[in-house]
Amino acid sequence: MIARTLAAFGTAWMLPGVDIDKFTTAIWLSVVLALLNSTVKPILILLTIPLTVVSFGLFLLVINAGVVLLASDWIDGFSVSGFWSALAFSIVYSALSSMLEGQWKLRVARVK
Numbered sequence: 631m632i633a634r635t636l637a638a639f640g641t642a643w644m645l646p647g648v649d650i651d652k653f654t655t656a657i658w659l660s661v662v663l664a665l666l667n668s669t670v671k672p673i674l675i676l677l678t679i680p681l682t683v684v685s686f687g688l689f690l691l692v693i694n695a696g697v698v699l700l701a702s703d704w705i706d707g708f709s710v711s712g713f714w715s716a717l718a719f720s721i722v723y724s725a726l727s728s729m730l731e732g733q734w735k736l737r738v739a740r741v742k
Contacts, residue, residue, distance in 0.1 A: 634660040637727035642708075644722060647715030655707035662705055666697045694720035 638659045642650040650656050674693050675682065681689045695716040702710040710716045 631660060631664075633730035634664070634727045637723055637730055638663075641719055641723045641726055645715060645718055647711035648719050649709045651707040655705060658705055659701060659708050662701050663697070666701060670700070671697055691717060691720070694724075698723075 635653075635656050639650060639653060639656040642648045642656070650659065671693060674696070675690070678689055678693065695713055698716040698720050699710060699713070702708050702716070710719060
């Protein structure tokens with residue numbers, strides 16, 4: 631959860647169309663994105679299987695951007711200027727959080 635929060639805050643800092651006003655907003659954003667990714671996203675994937683197959687999986691990027699836009703509607707202090715900013719946020723956020731989580735696991739393994 632810490633890595634995802636830092637990734638959300640860092641991604642908003644890097645991208646011009648995305649704003650997070652406080653660090654606590656980034657915490658709430660990581661919680662809401664985790665909930666949306668575990669509940670709403672699988673339903674959307676099931677409903678759009680034909681589009682996903684025809685687009686060779688690229689429609690999943692649209693679903694990710696939609697989830698980010700939904701989160702921006704739900705969370706005060708988190709704003710995304712449009713679809714393309716949401717798409718960029720979802721790509722950078724997933725890459726950055728994967729890198730941070732990988733580093734975290736590596737450091738924990740070194741301590742043991």
